[in-house]
Amino acid sequence: MSALHIKKGSTRHSAYNLRPNFSDVQERHTLAVLVENEPGVLARVIGLFAGRGYNIESLTVAEVDHTGHLSRITVVTTGTPQVIEQIKAQLGRIVSVHEVHDLTVEGASVERELAIFKVIGDGDKRVEALRLADIFRANVVDSTLNSFIFEITGAPEKIDAFADLMRPLGLAEVARTGVAALLRGV
C-alpha cells in the first residue's frame, strides 16, 4: 500500500474509502513534495495542478539537499478527499518526484510562514503599530520617520491576524513566503 501513500495505522482501504462515497467536503491539506532539483521540475508540479484543475493556496520551493540534488516543494491545497488522493497519486507518478507526504494526515506538523509588512503612518497609529508588533513578536527590520517594515514568522493564521490589525494602522504592502512545514517528532 505504500505506493498509495496511506498513513500508517489506517486500514487496508485508503482513508478516503472510509468516508462517504464522493464526499463534497472541501479539505485543506499541506503536502511536502521532495523532487529532483533539475530544470523544469517546478513547471511539472505547477503544470499538473493547472492542467488537472487542482487548487494551489500557497507554494514554496527551495533546494534542501545540495549533494543529493533535492528540492522540497511545500504546497497547500484544497479539495474533496477524492481530489486530495488524486493530487498525491498524480504527484507521485511524476518521474522527477522522489516522495510525497501529506502532512495533514501523517501526524502533527509544524507550519511556518514568513511575511514582511510595510506600515505607513505617524503619531498614535505609529505607536500602536509598534505596540501590536511587539505583542505578535514581529521585528522591525526597517524604519523611516513615517514607516516601518515588520518581519513576522508564524502559522498562516497568525500572519492573517496581524495583517487584519495593521490594516487600519496604515498597512501599505505585504510580501509572504507561503507555508513551509515539517512533521513533528522522529
Next chain:
Amino acid sequence: MTREMTGAKMVVEALKEQGVDTVFGYPGGAVLPIYDEIFLQNDIRHILVRHEQGAVHAAEGYARSTGKPGVVLVTSGPGATNAVTGLTDALLDSIPLVVLTGQVPTFMIGSDAFQEADTVGITRPCTKHNWLVKDTDKLAETLHEGFHVATSGRPGPVLIDIPKDVQFATGTYQPAKPGASRYQPPVKGDMEEITELVAAIEAAERPVFYTGGGVINSGPAACQLLRELVDATGIPITSTLMGLGAYPASGDNWLGMLGMHGLYEANLAMHDCDLMINVGARFDDRITGRIDAFSPNSKKAHIDIDPSSINKVIRIDIPIVGDVGHVLEDILKVWKARGRKVNREAIAKWQEQITEWRKVNCLAYTGSEKVIKPQYALQRLEELTKNHDRYITTEVGQHQMWAAQYLNFEDPNRWMTSGGLGTMGYGFPASIGVQMAHPDSLVINVAGEASWLMNMQEMGTAAQYRLPVKQFILNNERLGMVRQWQELLHGERYSHSWSESLPDFVKLAEAFGAKGILCSDPADLDDAIMEMINYDGPVIFDCLVEKHENCFPMIPSGKAHNEMLMGEADTQGVIQSGGAVLV
C-alpha cells in the same frame, strides 16, 4: 567501456545499444548531424515519413504490434510541434515511445531563433517525461534513461530535446547501466489485497473480468496468465477497446467489447455483476457512462500499475497496485493454494443469464442487396482475412467501432487503434509502422474516408518503401460519428459533417504508384477484398457504403449501462439536454 565521440554519434550508438532497428523521422536543420551519422551506418533503418505526426503514429503502430518502444527523430520547431498530437495519443494509450527532437544551439535558446520552439515546455504535459540535454557528456546517459522511463511502470512517450551544438560537440559515451535509474515503479502487488481478491472470487455469484490495454502492455505472458485464470474460474470476461486480443474472441467466456458502443451482454454483465475485476483498464468515460449508475451493486477490484488510476473515477474496494502479469501470477498461485474454489453453481446461473442476453443479438443490422452496409463489409473482411497472419489498425469514428464489434482478435498486439485521444489520422501511419515491424504479414487499416484524408500524405511513405499496407476505407462521404450525434442530439442539423469534393481514391492510389479498388455492390465485395489481399503492394480500397448507417448498440452520454440504444427505433428523443453537453 567508455568512448569519446560526437553527440550525434552517441545518438546512433545509444539506439543500437537499446536494440533499435527502425526509426521513423523527418530531417531538418537542427538534426542534420544525427542524420549524417544515420547515413554512415547500416544497423538502424530510417523510415522517411511525409509529416512528423505520421512518424509518431507509425512508431506507435510499431510499438503496439511488437511490445518494443517506437523511436522517432524529428527536427526543432515545427518538427517538434507536429509531433505533439502523436505524443498526446501515446500518453493517453500508454504506448512506449522515445522521441528525439533537434533544438537550436544552446547559446541561441531563448533568442527566438529560426525554427526555435520551447519543445520541452510544449511537450511537458503530453509526455511521460522529457529532457533538454545541454551537455554532450550527459547525452548517452539521458538516452538510456529515456528508454528506461518509456518502458518501465505505466509505459508512455518520452522526448529528448538535443541542441545542435550538443550534437556536434565531443563527449564520453556512457553505456547503459541496467538498474542504475532511480525510477523503479513497483511491479508486485500487495499480497493481502491479492488474497482478499481471491476470497472475493471464491464467493462471487456474478463475477466479471473487465480488462484493458494494461494487459497488452504487460506482455504476452500476462495475456497467457489472464487466459488461464479466466478459463480455470469460468468467469465471463469483457474488454475495453484497447484490450482486445488479450483474451481470444473465440474463448468460451468472451463477452465482447464493453462501453459506449459495446455489446449488450457485456454492458449488462458489468451493470448486474456482484464482483468486478478490473485488470489494466481505467474506467474511462466511454466505459462507465453515468458514474452514479455504474455497476451499482458490485464489489470492485482494480489491478493497475499506476496508483493514480485507482479511485480516480470509480470508488474501489480492493485496490492492487502492480504490473498485471505479476499480480495475475500471484492471484493464480493463491487461488490454487486455497483449493481452486469458485461458486460453480452460481456462476453457471450467471452464465445462463448471459446466454439470455446474447440472444438479443445486439449486432444484428438490416442487410441490403443494393448497397454495402458497413457492418457487412467488416463481416466479409473478417471472414476473408481471419486465417491470415493479420494486423488491424483503425482511424477514429464509426468504422473504428464497427471494426471492434465485427472483427475478432485471437491474440494480443494485433489491434492498433487510437483509444484515449481518438485521433483521426492515426490508422494509416500506424499501419506503416506495423508493416515495418512485420513485413510479411497482412496489415489492414480499417478507415473512414474523412479520417484517412487527415494523413493521406503517408501514401508517399508506403509507396517509397513498397509497404503492402491495405487501406480499407468505408466511404460514406460523411463524418459518420459526427453525423450520428447530430442526428441524435442536435435535431438532425448536419452542420459541416459531410465531405464534398472527395478525391477519386482509385486515381489517387495510382498517382502514388499504388493500386486502387472501388467497390459499391455487395455482390462484388468478396472478390474485391480478395483482390486487395492478393495484391503485393499498397492498396487503397474505396468501399462505398450506406451513407446514413448509425453505430449500435449505443449508450448515450449521461446514461447508464442498462440504458442502451439497440437500433433505429430506439433513438427518438432519448438523449436529454444534460447528455448533449457531454462528449
